[in-house]
Amino acid sequence: MAASSTRHGVVHFIAVRLAATLALLLAVSFVVFGLLHLTPGDPARNLLGPRAPSPAALAAVRAQYHLDRPFLIQYGYWIGGVLSGDFGHSIRSGEAVTAALADRVQLTVQLAGLAFVMTVISAVPLGVMAARRAGSVVDRTVSAGAVVGVGAPTYAVGLLLLYWLGQRLRWFPVFGSGRPGWWSADRWWHLVLPAMTLAIGIGALVFKLTRTAVLAELHQDYVTFARSRGLSERAVRALVLRNAFIPVATSLGLVFSFLFGGTILAEVTFSLKGIGAYLASSVTFKDIPVVQAITLLTAAVIALTALAVDVVAVVADPRVRRRAMS
Amino acid sequence: MSALRRLGWTPVLCGVPLVAVVACAALGSWLVPDATRQDMALGVVKAGSAGHLLGTDKLGRDIFQLSIAGARSAVVGPVCIAIGSMVLGVLLGTLAGYRGGWLDIGLSKYADLLLAMPTTLVALVVAGLVGGGYWVTVAVLMVLFSPTDIRLVRSAVMTQVTRPYIESAKVLGLADRRIMFRHILPNVAPVALATMLLNVAFALVGMSALSFLGLGVGPGEPDWGRQLSDARKLLVANPAAVIAPGALIIVTAAAINLLGDWVQERAERSARQR
Numbered sequence: 110m111a112a113s114s115t116r117h118g119v120v121h122f123i124a125v126r127l128a129a130t131l132a133l134l135l136a137v138s139f140v141v142f143g144l145l146h147l148t149p150g151d152p153a154r155n156l157l158g159p160r161a162p163s164p165a166a167l168a169a170v171r172a173q174y175h176l177d178r179p180f181l182i183q184y185g186y187w188i189g190g191v192l193s194g195d196f197g198h199s200i201r202s203g204e205a206v207t208a209a210l211a212d213r214v215q216l217t218v219q220l221a222g223l224a225f226v227m228t229v230i231s232a233v234p235l236g237v238m239a240a241r242r243a244g245s246v247v248d249r250t251v252s253a254g255a256v257v258g259v260g261a262p263t264y265a266v267g268l269l270l271l272y273w274l275g276q277r278l279r280w281f282p283v284f285g286s287g288r289p290g291w292w293s294a295d296r297w298w299h300l301v302l303p304a305m306t307l308a309i310g311i312g313a314l315v316f317k318l319t320r321t322a323v324l325a326e327l328h329q330d331y332v333t334f335a336r337s338r339g340l341s342e343r344a345v346r347a348l349v350l351r352n353a354f355i356p357v358a359t360s361l362g363l364v365f366s367f368l369f370g371g372t373i374l375a376e377v378t379f380s381l382k383g384i385g386a387y388l389a390s391s392v393t394f395k396d397i398p399v400v401q402a403i404t405l406l407t408a409a410v411i412a413l414t415a416l417a418v419d420v421v422a423v424v425a426d427p428r429v430r431r432r433a434m435s
Numbered sequence: 436m437s438a439l440r441r442l443g444w445t446p447v448l449c450g451v452p453l454v455a456v457v458a459c460a461a462l463g464s465w466l467v468p469d470a471t472r473q474d475m476a477l478g479v480v481k482a483g484s485a486g487h488l489l490g491t492d493k494l495g496r497d498i499f500q501l502s503i504a505g506a507r508s509a510v511v512g513p514v515c516i517a518i519g520s521m522v523l524g525v526l527l528g529t530l531a532g533y534r535g536g537w538l539d540i541g542l543s544k545y546a547d548l549l550l551a552m553p554t555t556l557v558a559l560v561v562a563g564l565v566g567g568g569y570w571v572t573v574a575v576l577m578v579l580f581s582p583t584d585i586r587l588v589r590s591a592v593m594t595q596v597t598r599p600y601i602e603s604a605k606v607l608g609l610a611d612r613r614i615m616f617r618h619i620l621p622n623v624a625p626v627a628l629a630t631m632l633l634n635v636a637f638a639l640v641g642m643s644a645l646s647f648l649g650l651g652v653g654p655g656e657p658d659w660g661r662q663l664s665d666a667r668k669l670l671v672a673n674p675a676a677v678i679a680p681g682a683l684i685i686v687t688a689a690a691i692n693l694l695g696d697w698v699q700e701r702a703e704r705s706a707r708q709r
């Protein structure tokens with residue numbers, strides 16, 4: 110009885126959370142579609158780009174984008190295309206936006222993935238260590254470093270690393286994206302420096318979160334109790350880490366959001382041909398279909414990550430489950 | 436000396452670079468009037484050359500003078516952003532926390548929507564499509580920074596609303612506006628001020644990121660982010676052109692962050708004691 114009602118509650122929670130995510134994405138899609146009309150000037154002329162438009166071309170683009178119909182109808186046509194994977198054509202190159210993105214998504218996924226791994230393997234252990242020795246010289250040094258790291262801008266750190274590790278010490282390549290491919294060692298080698306740049310900023314954030322979470326757990330009564338019962342330090346540590354893991358894991362949505370914002374700057378800094386640099390140059394050229402596609406996809410990835418993390422937390426942790434259901 | 440012992444080293448260590456940056460921002464046009472003067476014939480000169488301590492960039496502009504002149508855009512915009520977003524935060528957050536109801540729900544949905552996206556991305560897209568420019572990016576970042584401020588003020592106000600002094604003010608028949616801004620606001624102010632200080636650091640990083648991406652300040656204007664993007668190809672010819680503005684942004688942001696943390700800690704401690 111109790112088990113089935115719990116399962117029912119979990120399903121209910123997931124359904125509500127899923128509905129909220131879809132509502133959020135719907136709202137974002139409206140805003141993203143509205144970008145076309147936010148840009149100063151006639152949308153039809155904007156869609157034709159810098160070329161002097163002929164009346165025939167203007168009429169064609171108006172018909173293609175249904176610009177003479179009401180806003181909601183235009184939106185309907187656009188979102189219909191988006192849901193079938195059609196984001197229109199790039200103003201700059203004329204190629205299909207979906208194909209252009211497919212060419213560039215690999216690098217961004219690799220960069221974000223590498224930066225994420227670097228962040229987790231460095232910041233989480235450091236955060237745990239700093240919390241266990243709170244107030245020590247080590248803690249204060251790393252914490253001060255994290256304050257600098259959190260505030261340090263990606264592009265400045267990137268260029269300084271590029272100069273120091275790339276130019277001076279010649280440890281890493283200073284230019285290019287390497288040979289493409291999921292298993293291309295050359296590509297990964299080219300991504301080490303940009304990923305390190307991203308990991309410094311985001312690692313500082315994850316370090317702070319981990320340290321706070323572990324410190325909060327260490328002050329809980331169950332730790333004192335476990336110690337007084339004579340549990341080994343190892344066993345106590347295992348308990349603390351398991352409990353501190355939840356707030357750190359649920360902040361992953363935030364980390365992803367930071368990561369995607371950061372990849373724009375990292376890709377531009379290191380002249381990498383990924384989604385982020387593509388967005389930056391498309392904004393400069395007012396290539397609106399590309400901007401719409403990247404903005405919407407980023408929002409979807411972040412929202413779905415946050416959803417997945419929340420669901421995992423509810424399924425894995427009974428305390429979160431109880432809180433979510435009350 | 437006793438004041439130093441009481442306050443600790445943090446405000447001094449952070450204050451010195453910050454005072455220097457603010458002084459450069461205020462006196463820049465008087466200290467280095469020719470900072471943006473180009474000398475194409477001169478071209479790139481390495482750091483340490485006679486007359487050019489940090490060398491010059493591709494356009495023959497002196498890096499040292501340009502970095503001093505860049506302090507102005509690093510101070511003015513971020514301070515405006517921090518103040519503006521906190522004004523929005525105090526007005527809307529106080530209303531939401533005090534009144535509750537549909538206003539509260541609407542504002543929290545608005546905050547959810549803005550926080551669902553990376554700030555860099557939204558600022559880049561909106562400022563870029565609107566057409567860029569210094570004050571456009573200031574306005575965009577002000578709006579993007581406001582949801583966190585609204586949330587902060589809202590939750591701070593909500594902890595005050597349940598306290599006896601609010602109840603007695605209501606019993607006395609004081610107007611809501613008077614209660615909100617005369618009685619609640621002073622209790623929320625320390626936390627709001629500390630957050631505002633921290634926001635200056637984030638705004639500095641955000642503004643110079645947009646300048647780095649070619650939005651923000653116009654071409655040729657002195658700005659650290661712009662300098663970094665201009666000097667990206669000078670890593671071999673004159674590394675100082677990259678190191679100087681990069682280090683300035685990092686040091687300034689870190690100093691503001693450390694000072695902000697320090698102020699926040701004290702504000703929270705004093706709020707607890709009350």
